[in-house]
Amino acid sequence: MKSIFAAVAVAGLMFAGNAMATDMPADGKAKCAACHKVDTKLVGPAWKDVAAKYKGQKDAEATLIANITKGGKFGWNMGQMTPRGLGANDEQIKGLAKFILSL
Numbered sequence: 001m002k003s004i005f006a007a008v009a010v011a012g013l014m015f016a017g018n019a020m021a022t023d024m025p026a027d028g029k030a031k032c033a034a035c036h037k038v039d040t041k042l043v044g045p046a047w048k049d050v051a052a053k054y055k056g057q058k059d060a061e062a063t064l065i066a067n068i069t070k071g072g073k074f075g076w077n078m079g080q081m082t083p084r085g086l087g088a089n090d091e092q093i094k095g096l097a098k099f100i101l102s103l
Helices: 002-020 026-031 047-054 060-070 090-102
Strands: none
Touching (some): 026 090, 047 090
């Protein structure tokens, strides 16, 4: 009985952890994951931190799209982001900006 309870508890924790985790979309993994993670600073800021920086700004999406497109430091003091990351196209950049701001 104890082993059944333990197995159910472990399975429940695994499911809860997966349900709460936010995973980077495929374009983000391919074009951005070398420098960014969703919730941990890497070479660049965590995307949740980027979302928090732009939260409540009317032009947040347009600003983020422009920043990703042109590259730069953006006040993070972490280094220079290359324009378009690793070659993201306009459609990918727009989708990634929407994803980032949804965090």
